[in-house]
Amino acid sequence: MPKVVFTHAVNDPAHWASKHSERVEAFKSWGTNVVDYLSPDGGTTVALTVDVHDMAGMQAALASPEVAEAKKAHGVIEPVTMFVEH
Numbered sequence: 222m223p224k225v226v227f228t229h230a231v232n233d234p235a236h237w238a239s240k241h242s243e244r245v246e247a248f249k250s251w252g253t254n255v256v257d258y259l260s261p262d263g264g265t266t267v268a269l270t271v272d273v274h275d276m277a278g279m280q281a282a283l284a285s286p287e288v289a290e291a292k293k294a295h296g297v298i299e300p301v302t303m304f305v306e307h
Contacts, residue, residue: 232296
């Protein structure tokens with residue numbers, strides 16, 4: 222099961238962090254062990270890691286209107302960069 226790392230900027234890191242349980246719920250059909258990372262200097266770039274057991278499911282979910290709405294609600298600023306454990 223590969224670990225996937227996502228990085229992106231956010232409008233408000235504290236607000237984004239407060240939405241962790243929503244991310245866990247949204248990702249549970251394709252991933253587990255969702256971990257959020259904030260910059261220690263208070264910057265607006267954040268990261269999260271997910272253990273992905275269904276890569277196709279992840280790709281479909283990330284392209285969905287529901288995830289697009291969640292990104293807006295969480296203050297995500299595009300682009301989102303993704304790294305896959307190799």
